[in-house]
Amino acid sequence: MAGATQHDTLWQRITIAVPYLWLLVFFLLPFAIILKISLADPIIAQPPFTPSFDQHGDLAITADNFLFLLTDKLYAVTYLKSVLLAAAATILSLALGFPIAYGIARSSPATRSLLLLLIILPFWISFLLRVYAWMGLLNNHGVINNSLLWLGLIDQPIQMMYTDFAVFIGLTYSYLPFLVLPVYATLERMDEDLVEAALDLGASRTRAFWDITWPLARPGVIAGCLLVFIPAMGEYVIPYLLGGPDALLIGRVLFDEFYVNRDWPLASAVAVMLLLLLVVPIVFLQRSQTRETGAA
Amino acid sequence: MTDTANPLIRIAGLSKSFGDFVAVDDIHLDIGRSELFSILGGSGCGKSTLLRMLAGFETPSAGKVEIDGIDVTHLPPYERPVNMMFQSYAVFPHMNVEKNIAYGLRKDRVGKHEIARRVDDMLELVQLGDFRQRKTDQLSGGQLQRVALARALIKRPKVLLLDEPLAALDKKLRERTQFELMNIQDELGITFVVVTHDQEEAMTLSSRIAVMNEGRFLQVGEPKEIYEYPCNRFVANFIGTINTFEGTVASVDPDGISIQCEELGSTLRAVGDYAVAVGQAVGVAVRPEKIFISRSEPEDLYDARLRGIVDDQGYLGNLSLYRVRLESGKMIQVSSQNRRRSSKRFVEWDDEIWISWQPLSAVVLVD
Amino acid sequence: MQKRSLFILSTLAFGYAFLYIPLISVVIYSFNDSNLATIWGGFSTRWYGELFRNDQILDAMFLSLRIAATAATLATVLGTMAGLLLARFGNFRGRTVFSGMITSPLVMPEVITGLSLLLLFVSLKQYFGWPDQRGFGTITIAHTTFAMAYVAVIVRSRLAAMDESLEEAAMDLGGRPFRVVFDITLPLIAPAMIAGWLLAFTLSLDDLVIASFVSGPGASTLPMYIFSKVKLGVTPDINALASIFILIVSTGLLIAWATLRKSRIR
Numbered sequence: 001m002a003g004a005t006q007h008d009t010l011w012q013r014i015t016i017a018v019p020y021l022w023l024l025v026f027f028l029l030p031f032a033i034i035l036k037i038s039l040a041d042p043i044i045a046q047p048p049f050t051p052s053f054d055q056h057g058d059l060a061i062t063a064d065n066f067l068f069l070l071t072d073k074l075y076a077v078t079y080l081k082s083v084l085l086a087a088a089a090t091i092l093s094l095a096l097g098f099p100i101a102y103g104i105a106r107s108s109p110a111t112r113s114l115l116l117l118l119i120i121l122p123f124w125i126s127f128l129l130r131v132y133a134w135m136g137l138l139n140n141h142g143v144i145n146n147s148l149l150w151l152g153l154i155d156q157p158i159q160m161m162y163t164d165f166a167v168f169i170g171l172t173y174s175y176l177p178f179l180v181l182p183v184y185a186t187l188e189r190m191d192e193d194l195v196e197a198a199l200d201l202g203a204s205r206t207r208a209f210w211d212i213t214w215p216l217a218r219p220g221v222i223a224g225c226l227l228v229f230i231p232a233m234g235e236y237v238i239p240y241l242l243g244g245p246d247a248l249l250i251g252r253v254l255f256d257e258f259y260v261n262r263d264w265p266l267a268s269a270v271a272v273m274l275l276l277l278l279v280v281p282i283v284f285l286q287r288s289q290t291r292e293t294g295a296a
Numbered sequence: 297m298t299d300t301a302n303p304l305i306r307i308a309g310l311s312k313s314f315g316d317f318v319a320v321d322d323i324h325l326d327i328g329r330s331e332l333f334s335i336l337g338g339s340g341c342g343k344s345t346l347l348r349m350l351a352g353f354e355t356p357s358a359g360k361v362e363i364d365g366i367d368v369t370h371l372p373p374y375e376r377p378v379n380m381m382f383q384s385y386a387v388f389p390h391m392n393v394e395k396n397i398a399y400g401l402r403k404d405r406v407g408k409h410e411i412a413r414r415v416d417d418m419l420e421l422v423q424l425g426d427f428r429q430r431k432t433d434q435l436s437g438g439q440l441q442r443v444a445l446a447r448a449l450i451k452r453p454k455v456l457l458l459d460e461p462l463a464a465l466d467k468k469l470r471e472r473t474q475f476e477l478m479n480i481q482d483e484l485g486i487t488f489v490v491v492t493h494d495q496e497e498a499m500t501l502s503s504r505i506a507v508m509n510e511g512r513f514l515q516v517g518e519p520k521e522i523y524e525y526p527c528n529r530f531v532a533n534f535i536g537t538i539n540t541f542e543g544t545v546a547s548v549d550p551d552g553i554s555i556q557c558e559e560l561g562s563t564l565r566a567v568g569d570y571a572v573a574v575g576q577a578v579g580v581a582v583r584p585e586k587i588f589i590s591r592s593e594p595e596d597l598y599d600a601r602l603r604g605i606v607d608d609q610g611y612l613g614n615l616s617l618y619r620v621r622l623e624s625g626k627m628i629q630v631s632s633q634n635r636r637r638s639s640k641r642f643v644e645w646d647d648e649i650w651i652s653w654q655p656l657s658a659v660v661l662v663d
Numbered sequence: 664m665q666k667r668s669l670f671i672l673s674t675l676a677f678g679y680a681f682l683y684i685p686l687i688s689v690v691i692y693s694f695n696d697s698n699l700a701t702i703w704g705g706f707s708t709r710w711y712g713e714l715f716r717n718d719q720i721l722d723a724m725f726l727s728l729r730i731a732a733t734a735a736t737l738a739t740v741l742g743t744m745a746g747l748l749l750a751r752f753g754n755f756r757g758r759t760v761f762s763g764m765i766t767s768p769l770v771m772p773e774v775i776t777g778l779s780l781l782l783l784f785v786s787l788k789q790y791f792g793w794p795d796q797r798g799f800g801t802i803t804i805a806h807t808t809f810a811m812a813y814v815a816v817i818v819r820s821r822l823a824a825m826d827e828s829l830e831e832a833a834m835d836l837g838g839r840p841f842r843v844v845f846d847i848t849l850p851l852i853a854p855a856m857i858a859g860w861l862l863a864f865t866l867s868l869d870d871l872v873i874a875s876f877v878s879g880p881g882a883s884t885l886p887m888y889i890f891s892k893v894k895l896g897v898t899p900d901i902n903a904l905a906s907i908f909i910l911i912v913s914t915g916l917l918i919a920w921a922t923l924r925k926s927r928i929r
Binding site for chain 1: 670671672674675677678679681682683684685686688689692699702741742744745747748752755757761764765766767768770772773774775778779780782783785786789804805807808811815840841844865868869871872886889890893894896897901902904905908909912913915916917920924
């Protein structure tokens with residue numbers, strides 16, 4: 001619509017201005033505020049933080065919150081643990097999700113659409129309720145323990161609820177579809193003849209997989225892994241419901257810092273740190289996605 | 297043919313660049329009333345950009361466009377007396393045939409009865425009377441093309457722009473549609489500007505052709521003129537097949553010129569008025585069908601006469617094609633009509649033969 | 664393929680079991696008569712009855728549905744505008760910033776979005792006296808903001824796949840850009856807009872974290888209510904609620920799938 005660029009500018013301006021302003025006010029401005037508050041000191045007042053400028057109009061900001069986060073061992077452990085758990089969940093999702101995506105992509109069209117539907121279906125059911133479902137499974141008196149006891153494999157229940165293991169399973173379960181879908185998309189687009197050509201040229205099935213399928217599926221794998229890792233890092237509900245009191249992941253620490261300790265500046269600093277930690281994977285993801293759409 | 301004092305379209309110094317890339321480079325052109333004008337060129341030559349500037353989808357970087365004496369350079373597409381038939385046809389998929397055709401009149405707030413009447417006329421013109429209620433996904437490619445044509449013609453534009461009008465059709469349909477387009481143009485007297493990469497299409501359809509390359513017009517003229525008298529190597533090679541020999545001008549006289557041709561080791565004659573100087577490097581071009589093959593030495597002394605061996609030959613039904621290796625080693629193409637019905641070949645592979653052509657058939661290419 | 668397919672088949676089976684066993688077990692236990700959710704006490708439908716007598720759940724559900732419908736509608740309008748902007752307006756000024764802003768909510772952790780919006784609302788109240796209280800309005804704004812990103816992505820990819828000469832043809836025939844959007848563009852991207860609305864609706868209905876941040880006292884959405892209950896452990900009426908969710912979503916999707924399939928075969 002190059003012609004439209006010169007004409008009917010009022011209509012065009014409205015289309016630009018409305019969503020633009022909305023995002024400026026409700027997306028960018030909030031971040032500015034978070035950043036501002038993360039540089040303030042907590043006080044007992046309403047709102048509970050010091051203003052950025054003192055009564056003389058001088059800049060009054062402090063990096064104390066960030067210094068605290070960087071030096072306090074508890075927070076270092078929290079960040080590390082969040083990264084490790086999110087990474088573990090990503091790896092398990094890939095180990096499980098890739099064969100599923102491969103299986104779907106190589107099945108007949110009719111089965112394929114049903115299998116895909118079954119991958120998407122849980123996504124439309126409340127996230128909270130899906131996590132909740134695992135509470136009933138992992139409980140000391142839950143389905144898994146009861147079945148194992150009944151089978152006589154164990155004498156007393158295994159403690160699974162309120163452990164890191166439960167968080168790990170919960171994360172994998174919740175975000176698995178996000179990995180399957182992009183991987184499926186790349187595999188489905190791939191020409192099956194390529195693998196047959198490799199076989200025809202003397203490659204074994206395994207060789208053909210690693211030489212042809214895997215490299216071609218890599219964009220989908222990268223996107224899928226990031227789509228699991230990024231939200232898993234900031235997850236709040238899963239560690240809260242399935243994890244023990246020591247399952248302190250960043251998301252939960254942020255929430256507690258804000259609501260339990262009412263330390264707004266520190267909570268904001270935690271958010272800023274989390275964002276910094278995620279900037280690299282997020283930019284990576286957006287790059288790979290623009291490349292995808294650009295190529296298509 | 298062109299009414300030069302009063303052209304319908306006047307393009308003056310028109311240019312368009314995208315960043316550093318110059319898509320259309322300083323085009324000047326007049327197109328007369330009721331012309332069927334083709335812009336011919338390969339992909340990326342700038343022909344589509346030029347057409348889009350006429351339609352109003354691109355704003356020129358420089359220059360201006362006048363239609364019927366009115367400067368339209370900065371008019372938006374919806375205010376130009378011009379309509380376009382798109383390469384993809386762009387038939388609206390959520391409207392039936394009738395609604396598609398009526399769209400332009402509805403936007404102009406034409407009365408209901410008037411719209412109905414003119415839609416009927418258009419449906420008749422493109423022979424789609426039985427399809428008026430059809431959804432577009434129930435139409436064939438040829439029918440879609442006619443819907444697009446009717447839709448563009450219903451507003452009685454002064455100019456109809458056609459972007460590769462036949463490219464999406466198969467070969468048989470293309471030939472038929474070509475003549476239908478010409479008949480409709482003739483009947484309505486609307487100026488057509490066609491963009492195409494297909495030289496055959498341009499040759500049959502057009503009253504005039506512009507050959508375009510790298511954003512510039514290389515030659516503008518009637519199909520015959522472009523074919524018989526290409527003005528440079530690009531045009532000569534782009535339209536049809538041609539044999540070219542490199543040489544230098546040996547002498548210039550009132551009848552024509554003589555060219556000393558090193559690669560043949562002989563002198564060639566070309567008849568015509570060429571602005572060349574003795575010693576200038578030029579090319580001599582001869583179309584394959586202008587060359588005669590004979591078993592014995594041709595008699596006419598003015599003709600170019602060369603000896604060669606038949607390297608390859610192909611039978612095409614109406615024509616036979618020969619590749620002849622000249623004594624100098626150069627390969628040339630010759631074609632001849634198969635006038636007589638015979639199962640015997642006129643010449644065989646590796647036969648020694650003579651080829652010849654008249655000086656009138658040779659074209660001198662300066663650049 | 665043949666050798667591999669056993670491995671593939673077993674991971675497929677395992678994967679789908681992993682996805683569905685938790686859901687199936689919730690449905691089974693929702694018919695458990697026992698008060699202790701984990702011990703089987705015979706078949707009963709009493710928890711479903713209790714669910715519909717529980718005013719708190721019904722209130723929360725009603726609030727959630729109102730928020731979801733409003734936010735999805737707003738998000739569809741704004742997201743469609745944003746999608747048009749990105750796909751059709753070429754290089755307008757501030758494009759890079761805009762496309763960054765529109766896609767970021769897709770990957771932003773909920774805790775950050777929630778916290779930042781809460782701090783915004785608090786500051787706005789401090790300086791402008793608005794929003795007076797947090798609840799329906801603030802949650803709707805928050806949900807609109809992140810859901811419009813999803814709508815924009817869907818609409819944009821639909822527009823990218825659409826032949827731009829359709830819109831050019833309409834303009835060529837005398838349609839002004841504003842009219843062309845309503846005559847041609849919107850009817851053709853309507854399926855994408857509907858899909859975007861449904862997705863936005865579901866996302867809004869599903870959200871706990873952002874709503875918890877930007878909500879105020881007294882305004883409790885359904886997920887917030889469920890969370891406050893399940894924090895303390897498994898409860899039988901939530902099993903029933905989850906089963907109803909599962910039933911609605913599965914039938915809805917299966918019907919959509921069946922009709923889609925039928926239309927494709929035709």
